Amino acid sequence: MTAVPATRPRTVRAAVAAVLIPPAAWVTALGLSYLVQDFACTAYTSSGRPPPSTVIGALVIGLDAVLLALTLAAGAVAWREHRRAAGDDSPLTGFLGLLGTALSLGFAAGIVMIAVNPLVLEVCA
Amino acid sequence: MTTTDEETRPTAEERSAFEEVWARPRGWRRVLTSVQHKSVGTRYMVTAAVFFFVGGVQALFMRVQLAQPEQQVLSAQTYNELFTMHGTTMMFLFAVPFLEGLAAYLLPLMLGARDMPFARYNTFNYWCYLFAGILLYSSFLVGMVPDAGWFAYVPLSGPEFADKAMDIWLFGLALAELAAIGAAIEMIVVVLGMRAPGMSLDRMPIFAWTMLSVAVMIVLAFVPLLVGSMLLELDRNAGTAFFDTERGGDPLLWQHLFWIFGHPEVYVMFLPGAAVISQVLPVHSRHRLVGYPFVVAAVVVTAIMSLGLWVHHMYTTGLPPVTLSFFTAASMSISVASGVQVVAWIATLWSGRPRLTVPMLFSLGFLFTFVAGGITGVMVASAPFDAQAHDTYFVVAHFHYVLIGGMLFPVLAGLFHWWPKFTGRIPSARLGAVSFWLTFGGFHLTFFPMHLTGLSGMPRRVFTYDATLGVGLLNLLSTVGAFVLASGFVLAAVTLLAALRRGERSGPNPWGADSLEWAADSPPSSPNFGRIPVVGSRAPLWNPPPRDPELDRMAAAFDHAPQNVRATPFTTVLDARPSTAAVQASPSIWPVVTAGGLALAFVGLLVESAWVVGASVLVIAAGFVAWELQNERELGAGEAREPVGGRYPVEAPGPRSPGWWGATAAAVVLVVAVATVAFSLLFLEVNAPVWPAGGTLGRPWLSAGTGLAVVLAIAAAWWGSRHGPLDHAATPEARGAHLTAAATTGLAGTAALVLTVAQWVTADLDHTTHAYDSGVLALLGTLGVAIVLGLGITGSALVARLTHARDVRPRIMLQNAAMLWAGVLVVWAIAWAATDLVPGAVV
Numbered sequence: 001m002t003a004v005p006a007t008r009p010r011t012v013r014a015a016v017a018a019v020l021i022p023p024a025a026w027v028t029a030l031g032l033s034y035l036v037q038d039f040a041c042t043a044y045t046s047s048g049r050p051p052p053s054t055v056i057g058a059l060v061i062g063l064d065a066v067l068l069a070l071t072l073a074a075g076a077v078a079w080r081e082h083r084r085a086a087g088d089d090s091p092l093t094g095f096l097g098l099l100g101t102a103l104s105l106g107f108a109a110g111i112v113m114i115a116v117n118p119l120v121l122e123v124c125a
Numbered sequence: 126m127t128t129t130d131e132e133t134r135p136t137a138e139e140r141s142a143f144e145e146v147w148a149r150p151r152g153w154r155r156v157l158t159s160v161q162h163k164s165v166g167t168r169y170m171v172t173a174a175v176f177f178f179v180g181g182v183q184a185l186f187m188r189v190q191l192a193q194p195e196q197q198v199l200s201a202q203t204y205n206e207l208f209t210m211h212g213t214t215m216m217f218l219f220a221v222p223f224l225e226g227l228a229a230y231l232l233p234l235m236l237g238a239r240d241m242p243f244a245r246y247n248t249f250n251y252w253c254y255l256f257a258g259i260l261l262y263s264s265f266l267v268g269m270v271p272d273a274g275w276f277a278y279v280p281l282s283g284p285e286f287a288d289k290a291m292d293i294w295l296f297g298l299a300l301a302e303l304a305a306i307g308a309a310i311e312m313i314v315v316v317l318g319m320r321a322p323g324m325s326l327d328r329m330p331i332f333a334w335t336m337l338s339v340a341v342m343i344v345l346a347f348v349p350l351l352v353g354s355m356l357l358e359l360d361r362n363a364g365t366a367f368f369d370t371e372r373g374g375d376p377l378l379w380q381h382l383f384w385i386f387g388h389p390e391v392y393v394m395f396l397p398g399a400a401v402i403s404q405v406l407p408v409h410s411r412h413r414l415v416g417y418p419f420v421v422a423a424v425v426v427t428a429i430m431s432l433g434l435w436v437h438h439m440y441t442t443g444l445p446p447v448t449l450s451f452f453t454a455a456s457m458s459i460s461v462a463s464g465v466q467v468v469a470w471i472a473t474l475w476s477g478r479p480r481l482t483v484p485m486l487f488s489l490g491f492l493f494t495f496v497a498g499g500i501t502g503v504m505v506a507s508a509p510f511d512a513q514a515h516d517t518y519f520v521v522a523h524f525h526y527v528l529i530g531g532m533l534f535p536v537l538a539g540l541f542h543w544w545p546k547f548t549g550r551i552p553s554a555r556l557g558a559v560s561f562w563l564t565f566g567g568f569h570l571t572f573f574p575m576h577l578t579g580l581s582g583m584p585r586r587v588f589t590y591d592a593t594l595g596v597g598l599l600n601l602l603s604t605v606g607a608f609v610l611a612s613g614f615v616l617a618a619v620t621l622l623a624a625l626r627r628g629e630r631s632g633p634n635p636w637g638a639d640s641l642e643w644a645a646d647s648p649p650s651s652p653n654f655g656r657i658p659v660v661g662s663r664a665p666l667w668n669p670p671p672r673d674p675e676l677d678r679m680a681a682a683f684d685h686a687p688q689n690v691r692a693t694p695f696t697t698v699l700d701a702r703p704s705t706a707a708v709q710a711s712p713s714i715w716p717v718v719t720a721g722g723l724a725l726a727f728v729g730l731l732v733e734s735a736w737v738v739g740a741s742v743l744v745i746a747a748g749f750v751a752w753e754l755q756n757e758r759e760l761g762a763g764e765a766r767e768p769v770g771g772r773y774p775v776e777a778p779g780p781r782s783p784g785w786w787g788a789t790a791a792a793v794v795l796v797v798a799v800a801t802v803a804f805s806l807l808f809l810e811v812n813a814p815v816w817p818a819g820g821t822l823g824r825p826w827l828s829a830g831t832g833l834a835v836v837l838a839i840a841a842a843w844w845g846s847r848h849g850p851l852d853h854a855a856t857p858e859a860r861g862a863h864l865t866a867a868a869t870t871g872l873a874g875t876a877a878l879v880l881t882v883a884q885w886v887t888a889d890l891d892h893t894t895h896a897y898d899s900g901v902l903a904l905l906g907t908l909g910v911a912i913v914l915g916l917g918i919t920g921s922a923l924v925a926r927l928t929h930a931r932d933v934r935p936r937i938m939l940q941n942a943a944m945l946w947a948g949v950l951v952v953w954a955i956a957w958a959a960t961d962l963v964p965g966a967v968v
Contacts, residue, residue: 012699016699023425023426023429026429026430026433027429027432027433030433030451030455031433033451034436034448034451034452037445037447037448037451038444038445038447038448039807039808039811041445042445042811042812043810043811046811046812046813046814046816091325091327092325092326092327092699092700094327095326095327095418096326096327098418099418099421099422099425102418102419102422103422103425103426106422106426106458106461106462107426107429109458109461110426110430110454110455110458113454113455113457113458114451114454114455116454117447117450117451117454118447121446121447121450122446122447123447124445124447125445125446125447
């Protein structure tokens with residue numbers, strides 16, 4: 001007979017997702033911003049064609065905006081689970097909720113700092 | 126520790142049998158066969174300490190040379206060799222291995238486990254590391270010392286400018302990286318699955334959180350360097366063109382690959398240092414760590430963001446301003462996370478009743494020094510400032526403030542803190558305090574003046590400087606400081622070693638600490654805990670756990686048990702509820718044999734002897750086969766009396782056994798490796814002035830056939846893993862299905878390998894003509910390696926089926942094989958996308 005595995009309430013799953021999404025979103029934001037901007041600009045320059053800076057800049061900002069929204073949504077879910085857990089006496093969920101909220105804020109700030117650059121600098125200089 | 130009502134205490138005979146199972150080997154067998162985590166951790170730390178003192182002596186030679194302008198104590202060539210080996214030693218042979226050793230020693234104790242999850246693999250990693258060090262230092266014996274810097278920038282390290290010394294460096298590095306990646310997999314599995322019952326994620330020590338984060342960073346960041354070093358080796362000896370601009374390559378690719386590793390490496394060193402402080406400071410402040418959830422968040426943010434900072438080492442390479450600004454933003458962001466930890470430590474000090482013990486002194490030294498290094502870090506994270514300070518002594522000062530302040534002071538704090546646990550003796554507080562003041566004073570005397578010499582324009586990596594630069598006095602101060610610093614380190618070592626004989630005897634918990642390692646004996650017994658502790662809070666020794674029948678049952682089941690095989694509880698990832706029993710390896714000679722075979726292979730490649738390489742392949746193959754047979758024998762013994770305590774099976778399918786996690790981690794490593802090669806190819810494609818038009822591999826049927834064969838391998842292995850009862854008492858009934866599945870998987874894998882080779886042969890590519898050809902062949906080579914690993918695990922599943930009577934172990938092994946083959950499928954998909962999809966679709 002095996003030990004009965006602990007149940008996985010939906011709230012825990014939501015809290016875990018809220019912890020994992022912000023880091024993944026930030027990595028994606030940096031990676032895509034770099035790849036789209038640097039690789040696209042370089043590829044056009046290497047092939048002797050003028051790069052479409054406006055389009056590339058808009059694409060980078062658009063991608064970052066979507067990822068920022070995702071990060072903040074994860075933070076909202078995490079905060080909700082944290083509040084709920086206080087009432088349910090579920091310290092693990094409460095911890096994960098608080099952790100997810102903190103990660104969401106930290107990585108959201110990071111995404112904003114990445115996204116503002118194409119607004120103030122020449123994209124394919 | 127609480128007990129259940131129905132519990133029966135183990136008898137004297139059972140205790141004796143338990144001790145016998147966990148007995149350490151004696152004499153020479155202990156040296157070569159011991160796999161226990163404390164033994165391996167100690168070896169890592171001792172070996173790393175030896176390399177630290179060697180690297181330190183190299184630094185002293187350099188400081189003597191630089192004490193005055195235009196000296197000739199060292200020639201330019203010797204200076205180049207010394208700064209190369211100093212950096213290489215401190216980064217690859219001291220810092221990371223030492224911290225891995227500390228983790229290997231402490232994690233099972235802190236988590237309430239009896240060993241690391243794959244103890245033989247853990248030992249194999251140590252031997253790889255030791256052989257890497259020996260290989261690197263053999264360069265002095267043969268008079269070919271690497272001299273291209275610890276970063277080995279191309280083209281200086283390429284075939285045109287570097288001799289065989291660079292090959293020694295690359296092979297030594299590859300072995301050290303293999304060891305580090307293996308150690309990371311160990312850390313991930315032990316933290317996620319082998320925590321004491323009740324130690325949910327919110328109760329885990331900060332050290333465990335940090336080592337988990339660091340292990341993920343190692344897997345993601347060290348694999349690219351391993352791939353990069355292989356690409357450079359191919360350029361040097363096989364004529365590929367990855368870094369040759371005339372054939373479509375780009376030296377800047379090496380910088381990307383090196384710093385994708387190199388910057389996270391800084392945090393791989395700093396974060397464990399910070400974690401040591403988070404363990405030490407609360408104990409010596411007699412107050413729990415303030416802001417635990419925020420410290421965890423800061424650790425995660427730092428770990429993740431460190432993966433995205435690498436370009437800030439390349440600010441002066443001519444990258445576009447927006448590219449630089451992305452990475453400046455990331456570099457600035459990470460400082461906030463580090464600041465959160467600093468605030469938490471200060472708040473803990475403020476809230477507690479600090480004792481000025483030696484560990485506390487080093488912790489305070491860390492705080493002061495690291496904050497200073499962090500501030501200069503924010504300065505050099507700014508691209509305009511970095512453009513001025515780049516390659517000057519300002520940068521040398523900055524990173525020594527971060528690394529010595531952020532890693533070495535915490536290590537010394539940790540050593541003085543845990544020495545009573547390691548040895549059962551307390552080091553002299555008086556000598557310890559003197560060693561602190563010598564190291565602290567010596568450090569700042571050495572490195573603070575370097576800020577000024579750097580701002581005065583003194584370049585780094587140059588063997589002398591002109592008297593008219595006006596930095597002679599500052600350099601003299603740095604040299605004096607270096608000797609004071611060295612005397613501090615020597616005194617610290619003497620203090621610790623002297624305590625082995627003369628130190629006051631220590632009880633289990635001399636500091637009144639709160640984490641589980643202090644519940645074990647000092648020094649800990651071979652199994653760490655006769656009875657596995659139960660955890661009910663973040664400070665289990667300060668707050669005894671409330672009674673929880675489910676947790677107590679597991680503790681009772683493992684009370685000096687099992688007695689026929691080494692085993693420890695395996696618990697669930699999130700809340701550490703009881704799950705299964707993980708079998709732990711007993712002593713074995715095969716890890717050292719296999720690692721020796723690997724080192725021999727590199728030696729064979731260096732001396733260009735096919736005989737030596739051939740012999741090494743035989744040694745490696747024989748070592749792995751014997752290793753696998755020993756594993757299966759032990760698991761068979763474990764199954765003979767399963768389940769442990771009538772409740773916890775010896776392994777189970779899916780994430781309830783360590784093997785599943787190991788297979789998943791191996792798959793991730795493969796995917797990161799192929800993604801690195803694909804990134805390299807894409808980078809070269811967009812940066813090369815001339816790239817083959819319409820450059821696709823153009824072998825769609827062979828490529829599709831390879832993918833299909835891999836899918837078949839996954840399906841067959843998965844199908845086999847669904848057959849047969851899991852229950853211990855059930856009659857085995859799926860032998861035929863398992864054999865069919867393993868054979869089908871093996872045949873499908875072999876077909877995939879043949880088709881991959883066919884692509885290589887028929888592709889009409891010459892890897893020496895253009896970087897495109899080199900990249901495509903590297904992708905196919907990576908796919909081939911992945912398939913061979915898939916075949917290896919399929920062979921293990923077959924061995925498991927042939928050696929076990931019951932069905933559960935072959936089921937598990939087939940499932941693990943399916944996991945790894947899934948990784949191979951992703952490798953195939955990325956390789957195909959890079960060779961056919963992207964070139965056909967982009968530009």
